[in-house]
Amino acid sequence: MLAKEMETxxxxxxxxxxxxxxxxxxAAKYGRENVYDFSLGNPNIPAPGAVNDAIRAxxxxxxxxxxxxxxxxxxxxxxRRAVAEDLNRRFGTDYSEANILMTVGAxxxxxxxxxxxxxxxxxxxxxxxxxxxxxxxxxxxRGVIRPIxxxxxxxxPDPEALRKAITPRTKVLLLxxxxxxxxxxxxxxxxxxxxxxxxxxxxEIGHPIxxxxxxxxxELVYDAVSVPWIPALYPDTVVGYSWSKSLSLPGERIGYLCxxxxxxxxxxxxxxxxxxxxxxGFVNAPSLIxxxxxxxxxxxxxxxxxxxxxxxxxxGLTDLGFRCAPPQGAFYLWVQAPDGDDVTFAQKxxxxxxxxxxxxxxxxxxxxxxxxxxxxxxxxxSLPAFEKLAKEYNLK
Amino acid sequence: MLAKEMETxxxxxxxxxxxxxxxxxxAAKYGRENVYDFSLGNPNIPAPGAVNDAIRAxxxxxxxxxxxxxxxxxxxxxxRRAVAEDLNRRFGTDYSEANILMTVGAxxxxxxxxxxxxxxxxxxxxxxxxxxxxxxxxxxxRGVIRPIxxxxxxxxPDPEALRKAITPRTKVLLLxxxxxxxxxxxxxxxxxxxxxxxxxxxxEIGHPIxxxxxxxxxELVYDAVSVPWIPALYPDTVVGYSWSKSLSLPGERIGYLCxxxxxxxxxxxxxxxxxxxxxxGFVNAPSLIxxxxxxxxxxxxxxxxxxxxxxxxxxGLTDLGFRCAPPQGAFYLWVQAPDGDDVTFAQKxxxxxxxxxxxxxxxxxxxxxxxxxxxxxxxxxSLPAFEKLAKEYNLK
Numbered sequence: 065m066l067a068k069e070m071e072t073x074x075x076x077x078x079x080x081x082x083x084x085x086x087x088x089x090x091a092a093k094y095g096r097e098n099v100y101d102f103s104l105g106n107p108n109i110p111a112p113g114a115v116n117d118a119i120r121a122x123x124x125x126x127x128x129x130x131x132x133x134x135x136x137x138x139x140x141x142x143x144r145r146a147v148a149e150d151l152n153r154r155f156g157t158d159y160s161e162a163n164i165l166m167t168v169g170a171x172x173x174x175x176x177x178x179x180x181x182x183x184x185x186x187x188x189x190x191x192x193x194x195x196x197x198x199x200x201x202x203x204x205x206r207g208v209i210r211p212i213x214x215x216x217x218x219x220x221p222d223p224e225a226l227r228k229a230i231t232p233r234t235k236v237l238l239l240x241x242x243x244x245x246x247x248x249x250x251x252x253x254x255x256x257x258x259x260x261x262x263x264x265x266x267x268e269i270g271h272p273i274x275x276x277x278x279x280x281x282x283e284l285v286y287d288a289v290s291v292p293w294i295p296a297l298y299p300d301t302v303v304g305y306s307w308s309k310s311l312s313l314p315g316e317r318i319g320y321l322c323x324x325x326x327x328x329x330x331x332x333x334x335x336x337x338x339x340x341x342x343x344x345g346f347v348n349a350p351s352l353i354x355x356x357x358x359x360x361x362x363x364x365x366x367x368x369x370x371x372x373x374x375x376x377x378x379x380g381l382t383d384l385g386f387r388c389a390p391p392q393g394a395f396y397l398w399v400q401a402p403d404g405d406d407v408t409f410a411q412k413x414x415x416x417x418x419x420x421x422x423x424x425x426x427x428x429x430x431x432x433x434x435x436x437x438x439x440x441x442x443x444x445x446s447l448p449a450f451e452k453l454a455k456e457y458n459l460k
Numbered sequence: 461m462l463a464k465e466m467e468t469x470x471x472x473x474x475x476x477x478x479x480x481x482x483x484x485x486x487a488a489k490y491g492r493e494n495v496y497d498f499s500l501g502n503p504n505i506p507a508p509g510a511v512n513d514a515i516r517a518x519x520x521x522x523x524x525x526x527x528x529x530x531x532x533x534x535x536x537x538x539x540r541r542a543v544a545e546d547l548n549r550r551f552g553t554d555y556s557e558a559n560i561l562m563t564v565g566a567x568x569x570x571x572x573x574x575x576x577x578x579x580x581x582x583x584x585x586x587x588x589x590x591x592x593x594x595x596x597x598x599x600x601x602r603g604v605i606r607p608i609x610x611x612x613x614x615x616x617p618d619p620e621a622l623r624k625a626i627t628p629r630t631k632v633l634l635l636x637x638x639x640x641x642x643x644x645x646x647x648x649x650x651x652x653x654x655x656x657x658x659x660x661x662x663x664e665i666g667h668p669i670x671x672x673x674x675x676x677x678x679e680l681v682y683d684a685v686s687v688p689w690i691p692a693l694y695p696d697t698v699v700g701y702s703w704s705k706s707l708s709l710p711g712e713r714i715g716y717l718c719x720x721x722x723x724x725x726x727x728x729x730x731x732x733x734x735x736x737x738x739x740x741g742f743v744n745a746p747s748l749i750x751x752x753x754x755x756x757x758x759x760x761x762x763x764x765x766x767x768x769x770x771x772x773x774x775x776g777l778t779d780l781g782f783r784c785a786p787p788q789g790a791f792y793l794w795v796q797a798p799d800g801d802d803v804t805f806a807q808k809x810x811x812x813x814x815x816x817x818x819x820x821x822x823x824x825x826x827x828x829x830x831x832x833x834x835x836x837x838x839x840x841x842s843l844p845a846f847e848k849l850a851k852e853y854n855l856k
Contacts, residue, residue, distance in 0.1 A: 065631075065667040066725050066732055067579050073735040074728065110524035119748075123515060128506035132709045168564055168713065168742060175741035183463045200739035235461075271461040313528045315747025317564065317713075329462050332470065336462055339469040343596035345571035346564060350746040351711025352515075 087419050100446035102434035103419040107312040109366050118359035131352055137342045139166025143358040150361045155293040165337050166349035169317040170280045170306035176341045177302050178205035186235040191221040193428030195244050211427045219246040219389045223257040230265045236274045242281040242393025245426050245433035249392040252292040259298035272300040272328045280306040281394035286371045289392045299326035307357050312365045316353045370395050373436040373443055380447045385459030395437040402457040404430045416449040483815050496842035498830035499815040503708040505762050514755035527748055533738045535562025535745055539754040546757045551689040561733050562745035565713040566676045566702035572737045573698050574601035582631040587617040589824030591640050607823045615642040615785045619653040626661045632670045638677040638789025641822050641829035645788040648688040655694035668696040668724045676702040677790040682767045685788045695722035703753050708761045712749045766791050769832040769839055776843045781855030791833040798853040800826045812845040
């Protein structure tokens with residue numbers, strides 16, 4: 065007698081769990097060190113020491129009822145101000161606490177703003193491949209997700225495909241930059257072309273199409289690639305952020321929404337987001353960790369380690385003849401299934417004790433995702449297994 | 461171009477904010493110590509020292525990637541096991557980690573389980589007065605809330621009124637025990653009568669009606685009153701809990717759902733709740749504080765201080781001729797507006813610099829709620845102001 069919709073939820077979850085359980089079975093059978101688990105985007109690099117120092121300092125220096133108590137639902141004003149000023153320094157913006165809503169991770173923020181923006185049946189466009197949880201977020205806000213197929217050459221968004229996908233019900237373009245699962249970073253040029261299409265089509269359909277930019281991987285970029293600040297290119301942009309990756313705090317559920325004053329419905333939109341965040345049950349972002357990230361805004365997780373992993377895995381796999389999207393950001397490698405069948409490829413990988421996530425889960429069959437937020441040693445140990453896998457496909 | 465529904469959200473929020481702002485204006489004009497703010501349920505008693513000690517110990521003793529990382533979405537298995545065992549000791553139950561889902565506060569848990577249980581237009585019964593946020597939680601889960609009017613003599617639920625309110629669409633009876641806003645604790649006898657009605661009507665309508673018991677105030681009871689463990693009285697009961705009040709951690713957003721194996725749809729219901737908690741954007745309860753509450757399960761906030769406040773305020777107001785529901789739990793006093801007009805009563809209170817929340821916000825006009833989680837000194841200082849208010853109504 066559960067809600068009928070629950071059937072989908074449970075089925076979706078069980079695919080991930082099946083993989084998890086298979087991983088556990090393999091680990092029990094062969095030893096954990098002989099299983100090459102690239103399935104999870106869980107940072108393996110500890111949070112910078114500054115974070116735990118900041119937590120201790122907050123406990124030592126600030127009042128318990130303040131640190132653990134309710135604050136205004138949008139978050140502590142001083143924390144929001146510090147986040148705004150940090151953005152201002154980095155992107156030349158002029159935000160204040162009035163633009164920053166502290167959220168329960170990026171996921172909490174995305175759910176909140178989608179609920180603010182979408183009427184039932186409103187459409188949200190995404191470029192495939194995309195983070196599969198977006199399906200639930202959009203459906204939870206009563207909207208409809210409209211994926212645009214991937215460009216298999218570049219895995220960059222195609223502005224002309226976007227133009228064709230827009231309908232009078234389009235309300236949001238949901239981007240993820242740097243991208244999970246491809247590791248691609250969208251360049252300013254591409255984003256400017258997207259902005260031009262959205263400006264034109266917003267005028268045509270008579271209401272703004274918002275960009276919602278999901279940016280938990282903003283600081284995880286390599287080779288001096290830069291990640292454009294989209295609100296500078298398009299006024300109706302809301303940015304969702306999380307410290308899950310940049311400070312290795314995914315379990316803490318701490319992030320923010322940045323709602324610039326350039327958004328058409330500002331400031332009502334901000335007030336609505338605060339109310340929705342409260343009534344969806346988030347209430348506020350966890351308090352102690354809000355205060356700790358304020359003291360850790362300059363800190364970063366050790367990105368060098370991810371970069372070393374990225375280079376070793378990319379070189380290792382391409383040397384073996386696998387084809388991958390050029391990985392510029394995040395900690396994912398997006399690998400083509402040699403014969404285009406990602407289901408079989410992931411299964412064959414498992415026979416060699418390699419765990420990879422099928423691209424079909426990201427709305428893009430024919431590929432698999434490898435998360436390289438793992439020990440460097442595991443990557444090196446995995447290469448002989450990949451070599452065997454390559455041989456099965458007669459690569460090179 | 462926001463979602464149309466946002467109008468309600470913003471209007472609801474602005475009533476609370478208007479009061480907040482009026483309080484700030486009065487404080488600026490007369491000094492904070494001359495404003496008697498009984499409006500907010502924000503614990504004024506610090507968390508027991510054991511909590512901050514536990515946080516420090518977790519940081520010192522446990523791995524950073526473990527403490528701040530993803531765990532299974534339901535929460536750390538050892539934390540869930542410890543919570544289950546704590547319940548087993550206290551209530552003679554036999555729960556395990558399979559029954560405990562760690563949540564982002566009680567609000568996160570309630571939103572999750574309502575989404576699991578309700579199909580669109582399914583009905584949720586509440587006894588007025590009730591926590592006004594329930595309106596949003598039920599609507600967010602696409603259900604319809606059906607309040608049963610209060611019994612103005614006892615403010616206890618009336619099982620016969622419940623029987624009449626049940627329809628074939630009734631899915632949930634949402635209780636809050638001890639009660640916000642009345643401070644009343646529902647006795648075992650009443651709950652048994654409710655269980656009998658639900659058992660009978662569930663059979664009649666052909667599906668279980670669940671009790672969802674929201675119990676953040678479970679440990680805040682006075683005069684040795686006991687709070688019955690409802691799953692022992694009715695099998696289809698889910699309990700939502702939060703450490704917001706018992707450990708004074710409302711900002712930390714940490715609670716759990718207890719889903720007993722006696723629930724008709726267990727264990728599918730548990731799996732569905734985990735998936736819904738993830739996809740609504742909670743993902744998991746904040747990690748560090750999960751580990752800290754596990755080490756603080758025996759600790760309690762200083763309830764004596766609330767009790768002292770309760771007695772002083774109850775005696776002070778009843779001596780002046782005000783009528784209050786007998787306050788046995790939580791930290792609220794539920795006071796009748798002398799002429800039945802709570803809007804005017806709250807306004808007149810404000811003229812004497814007393815901030816009270818109108819009962820109409822709790823679906824029960826004619827009353828106001830006073831939160832006595834404030835300094836004892838403020839209560840004593842407020843009594844002369846209440847005396848002037850009593851004179852305006854010619855009490856006694």
